[in-house]
Amino acid sequence: MQIYENDYIVLTEDQSIVYIEVKKEGFSLKDFDTILQKYKRIKLASFAVLRTALSLGSDERVEIGSWLPPIEIEISKDCMKATMYINEDPSTIFHDEESMNRQIKEVAENAGIQFGIYSVSFETAMSEKSIIIAAGLPAKKGEDAKITYIKIPEKKPQILEDGRADYLDMNFIYEIEKDAWLGEKIPAQPGIPGKNVLGEEIPAIDGEDIPLNFEVASVYEQEEDGKTVIRAIDSGVIDYSNGTFSIQKHLLVKKDVGLETGNLTFDGSITIKGSILPGYSVVATGDIQIEGQEGVTGPKLIESTSGDVYIRGGIFGNGETVVRACGNIYVKHANDSTLKALKDIFIGSYAMGSDIKAQNIYVNEQQGKIIGGRAEATHSIHSAMSGNRLERKTELIIMIPDRIESAKLIKERREKIIKLEEEIADLDEKVFSLKPLLEHMNEAQRKTYDDIIEKINEKESEFKRLEVEVNEIAYQIKTMGDEIIHITKEAFPGTYIQIGKKSTTLNHTTCGKFKLENGEINV
Missing domain, CATH: 1.10.287 (Helix Hairpins)
Structure with a gap:
């Protein structure tokens, strides 16, 4: 089939291959470009071959490209989209919208498209050279499992308007009844399969499951109304440690720990409504809460092996009382006592003559005082004042681990x-x-x-x-490198400050944030 002829060249098509015959020299590539603009179905294979043919002027037939179909269909690599390219003047191949769509559908089906064919408007076909004519349906991922847990009040003192921490009112032990609701999971939902333009099914993607985290010894799960619900096996104290819910046994002591109770050792949490009398000890695996507003005087040992200790009042240790916690210690004040927490220690009013050791030590930064004794932390110490006007030796030490x-x-x-x-x-x-x-x-x-x-x-x-x-x-x-001792109001002479291996004793009243700068304490 002859496509084009002038005084210089002849273009022909044979089995979808385009050939050129050059009758005489003088026809430039720029001149040839006007032919390409008119005959959109010509797709050149190589400009180099065309340039050579035009320059040599041989009347031999030379292959220069291909003859595209009037309508060309291209399917995307993922088979989710098919695009139609119109390689001819649309008005010469399409006459009305209905017949045009029948023609497009026929070409699409011949290309293997079986699903998602669109109807194309006549106006679109007349104005656009590439048109999406089919789209697959993506597989729909099912919803992930949804988990809701009981909300546990945070263990922390309320901050009053003047900035003081109120250690008399803390949400410390959260009691729970037998079979109480602790959480639930709406299971992951199945996905919906999809289909590509070739009619092939795309497998569904199910939602992701999320486990309910609980201790099987104290919490059980059961199916309720299509949900997985977890509940308490027995009454006790709810504990949420390391992302896992459990129910600890709870011992309630309505009066003092003393002659009537003896020393207490308990696998669970303990609430003591009164105090702990001199010489007596309380050891529990869970949290220990001592609610007597006057605090404790002279107990031997108060220890939580896996929880926190909360003493609503203060401690008068008489040099004998030891308080230890695997978690935090909360107390109104500490006198002549030893406090050791694996995490943090919070003191509402003052620490006097006490040995305190924790990761962070917080003594009320508005009015709190550390007077005498030793406060040792691995990260930070905070207080309003340290030492006193009598220059009582007060040690504030940050130990930097190896x-x-x-x-x-x-x-x-x-x-x-x-x-x-x-x-x-x-x-x-x-x-x-x-x-x-x-x-x-x-x-x-x-x-x-x-x-x-x-x-x-x-x-x-x-x-x-x-x-x-x-x-x-x-x-x-x-957090190494962030160690700090922060005294907001007055650090009196006699205050010994040590951070890592560097140390100094204050000889004048000052305040501020003490830390290592260029290897030295910035006093």
Whole structure:
């Protein structure tokens, strides 16, 4: 088929290949471009071949490109879209909208398109050279699982208008009833399959599942109205540590700990409505809350092995009282006592003659005082005043841990955590297999079951403690270089300040943020 002819060239098409015959020289590439503008169906393979043919002027037939169909369909690599390219004057191939769409559909189906073909308006076809004529339907991802947990009040003192922390009113122990709702999960939803333009199904993508995090020994789950709900097995105190919900046993002591109660050791949390009398001790795995407004005088030991300690009043230690917590310690004031927390210590009023050790020590920055004794932290110490006008020696010390030793400690504890995880998993498996037989167990079998539960509780308590230690050591490493001692109002002479290996004793009254600058304390 002849496409074009003039005095210089002849263009022909044979089996969709375009050939040129040059009758005489003198026809330029620029002149040829006007032909390309008119005949959109010519697709050149190489300008170099065309240039050579025009310059040589040979009357031999030379292949220069291809002859495109009037309508060309291109399918995207992902087979989700088909585009129509019009390589001819639309008015010469389309006469009305109805016949045009039949023609487009026929070409599309010949190209393998079976799904998602659009109807094209006549106006669009007349004005646009490339038109999307089919689109696939993407697979729809199902909704991810949705989890809602009970909201637990944050353990922190209320801040009064004058800036003081109110340690008499804290949301410390959150009690829960048996079978109380703790959380629920709406399961992940299945996705909806899609289809590409070739009619091939695109597999559905299901929503992602999210686990409910709870301790199987104290929390159970069940299906309710299409949801997975977790509830408390027994009444107790709700605990949320390291992203896991559990219910701890709760011991309520309505009066003082003393002659009538003896020393208390309890696997769970303890609330004491009164005080702890001199010489007596209270040790619990969970939180310890002492609500007597006058605080405690001369107890021997108050220790939470995996939780916090809250003493609504103050401590008069008489040089004998030791308070330890795996988490935080909250107290109104501390006199002649020893306080050690793996996390932070919060003191509402003052610390006098006491040995205090924590990651961060916060003594009310508006009116709080550290007078005498030793306050040792790994990150920061905050107070309004330190020492007194009598220049009583008061030690404020930031101990900067050794990175290599800290990394070694983390490694050792993580190895223990992995071993505990394996042991807990084995015990959980035994509990799971024995649960259905509970109602039919004899006394000895029930004791075996209860012993397993007790072992799980012990190991989970140890697991939590180790995780807290790892997190705290990691935090210390991460925050190295940010160590600070902040005295907002008055640091009196006699205040000893140490940060890492650098130290100084103040000989004049000052205040501010003390830290290492260029290797020295910025006093």
